[in-house]
Amino acid sequence: MDFKEIELKAPALLAAGRGAEVEAMVAPLLSNGGGPAPLWAFLAQALRVQCRIAEAARVQEMLVDALPGHVSTRFDLAESLLALGEYERGWREYSYRYSLNHTYRIERKVQLPRWDGRPIPGKVLLIHDEQGYGDTFQFMRMVSWAKARSGAQVILEVNHETHSLATRMGGFDALTLRGELPPAFDLHCEMMSLPMVMGLKLSDLPGTIPYLSPDPARVQHWRKRLAGVGGLKVAVVWAGRPTHFNDANRSMTLASLAPLAQEGVTFLSIQKGPSEGDVAKPPPGMKIIGLSSEIRDFEDTAAILTVADLLISVDSSPVHLAGALGRPAWVMLPFLPDWRWLLNREDTPWYPSVRLFRQPAWGDWPGLVRKVAGALAELRAAGPGKRPA
């Protein structure tokens, strides 16, 4: 098979998780160690799709060495290194996330210098969040660390949706909303550049847990609302934001969660977005209450997570909110997960209260759901008051 043919066929195969086939296609052309860069890039993707991340990373490192200015390769390498826990270089390469062709224009072009991690007593540092809500929840913990390290006055800028939760977090000197004119500042740093400039290591995690807390009034409201629900109360999310680049792999349907249905468990749908209506037609035997329409903001979500016994969710922002609140959560991950969940482990250094379930093979949600169902049965058997983990 020649390069042109591979170029034509590989993308669809990779999207379908058929990495081994693509690997077999490109390997003969690369056997002597030479070959054009795009073929090596296909090999790296083929290895990633098979979740052979360490091997993929070595190919990507070679590509970055050959084409240092090709930043999308650097970003791909960052994802592999971070998944492997190779944080030092990983965070550095992650800094190219705004140099990609499709991200250059969304980079915030702050006209003052970026903080480089050194002490800057007497200066004002603006830390601003970026895109996903999950990212914000995950990296907010670093704000107080940045304040301690820099010795600066810290202004934290967040989006409207996470604003009130941030208010109670502390660790900063002023809070400002995205889009509004922040107070005068001297230096800035994107929230997800903090790991790079501060040299975040796995051993620094998780820091103080919980670092977010629910609004007591909302908790009271939801306790009352859910007072009549007996047995194990399990909040559930089966789909992420559909516009996420990897949504096809990370999202599922409520129907596919049918094996979770069991006596003594009531599911609370906190699903938001286009698939929240699925709750009207639950799988047979599943007891589920749709709460989506009653959730006004993340404050409601936080309060529900506080009242519920457990969250079972695909890889989406409520997981991070639960983790930051120190609440139990089980995450259902695709075969090739996002870098932040690392590899080959059921726990995560980011959140002690979170347990990971990984697809045993590409697209194998049923296999994963069976495992979750088993764990859920064990939890129910252990009786009330037992903390899931």
Add this chain to the structure above:
Amino acid sequence: MNNTSPPQQQISMEQALAQAHAHWNAGQADQAERLCQHVLAIWPGQSDASHLMGLMAHAYGNLPVAIDHLQRACQAPRVPATYLSNLAEMCRQAGRLADAEAAGRRAIAIDHTLVAGWNNLGIILQEAGKLDESLTCLEQVVMLKPEYAEAQNNLGNTLKRLGRLDDARRHYEAALQLVPTYAEALSNLSNLLTDLGQQDLAVRYARQAIDINPRLADAYINAAAAEQSRGNDEETLRWIDKLLSFQPQHVGALVVRSVPLRRLERLEEALDTARRAATFAPDNGEALVAMGEALQALGRTADALAAYDKATKLPGLALEKALVNRGICLMEVGERDAARAAFEQVLASFPRSVAAWFNLADLVTFKAGDPAIASMAALLTPGGIEVPGDRIALHFALGKALLDTGETDGAFRHFAEGNRLKRATINYNPDDVSGWLQAISAAFPASAFDPSGFAEAGADADLPVFVVGMPRSGTTLVEQVLATHSQVQGGGELSTLSQLVGRLGPYPAILERMGPAELAGLSEQYLSRVRPQANGRRRFVDKMPSNFFYAGLIARAMPQSRIIHVRRNPADTCLSCYTKLFTREQQFTYDLTELGRFHGDYEQLMAHWRAVLPPDRFLEIDYEALVSDFEPQARRLIAFLGLEWEPACLEFHKTRRIIRTASVNQAREPIFTGSVGRARRLAPYLAPLLAALGTQELLTASAPDAEAKPRRTARKPKAASEPVA
């Protein structure tokens, strides 16, 4: 981005502008733009709002729109100097140097203390080639603000372009002292180190710059330049391709890329890449020069000259190069007077142009007391030329000039120094080379020429004619004579064969693996490369002298081809090599002992070829015989090629062919015997050479009267048969 309420109507214009600036500082472009538009709706063209709109457009990479806004901002009667200075810088980035300079000058006229203004004007003038003024500006900046790393770096650049390398280095290092991760300064220091001949360090600094900023295009260009300066064409291409992988339209990269392609004889690609550069940047002089060089290499002299002429009319740093290349181009087609005028024109504007001096020295015959000699000598004194490679060239040029005037002591002092300096830049091991040449002999025993092991011959298998020998032995002259024939195309010195052999693996070890199929493959590849250059003629001459390494391989792979070995008196040959600075790596000519030894190794290999090659495919001709008894020798050559004699072959010097070797200016002469026996006259300077050659060689040479003045055959063709000595 979330919406905030639009600016309220009662907000004052000053408040709106202040808020717009604050939003932009915080990277909130939408809000800043909304406020600017609010101001511009009330006051169209308002200077501050237009300026800020321009800065934002610039940050998002929209240079034309940015300049548009800034030009409007600068129409205000009381425009702040900063706005003009920003306009100047953006015009520079857009390559509009004249507009840039005008705005920059207005800026500092308004505010004489504006540091950024002096800085911006300084780099504009630098790019425009107005280096003295640039120096004044940037020295001013460094004086006003010594901790300004960018200014230190910029000053370094101007000093470098002025040839003040040590001073330049000091300022780059000052910049790096201030900001150790200053990628641009690392990259510039890399470029400087290439000029200083420290290529390893140059590549290391360029790499460091790329590690810090993988998108810094100049660092790739400078890494490529370092590799190019040590003749590493493939590595040069690799660096450039790294850059083009993310900036496919980078004009500088395309310009640089055309050079190794040209050297690898991928001429159409070289032209194509230079033409693309010129398409993306029609006003870029460097792109036009690169195009001219590719056209020149392709033999399209008129087009090349047109490209150079166009380049000379553009502002910028390409002017000197364009003028010099014009001269070389004219020299190559034999327009000696025009070429001389061209070099003199360069020197009128660029009296320190080593390239112009070097080529002029090759072109003209100097008389004692020629002021040019003093001018060149002055460039070697303190305050003169610092670039080591340029100093070497000056030594050779001065040696040549003094030899013309008969001041042989002085001449050889310069040759000795030039060769010594050049030799120091080269890794050359004469033992390895001797061993290699012996291995070649051993790989081609007489039994290897059994025709059954030969490649199959194709239809035009008799197209190639290889002219081989030592450099400076008369191969150019022989090619020139052959090429006057209507059925012969001269191809010049081609590295095609050595490239193709090099790809197969280490030579001669590869011979063990080469059967008839591999030999036929080599033949077909060679033929497919030269066939398009043959213009349909029956013979094609490849006069790469060093193809003598491959004579046996040629005979086996292309048994229908012909090999002509040009012989010349060893001492004369070596003397001529020693007094030449070759443009391509010719590693054995920069030390008299090594040169003599190489000549001995070469003679041994040629003796072997003489013994084993089929005599009907291998002809030897003596340079001395050719120049003293022209017609019979010329007839011998044409007959060997299997062609009918044509009288035009006696007028070889009239052929308007392009000559592009170290012999460019001799082959234009009618038969020139002045260099025959020259070594005998200069023997006192050549002791180590003569010792290495064995004096026997010199004494038995068929040299004419050593004291005879250089004589030329008359211009009439028939006169060539007259005895000249």
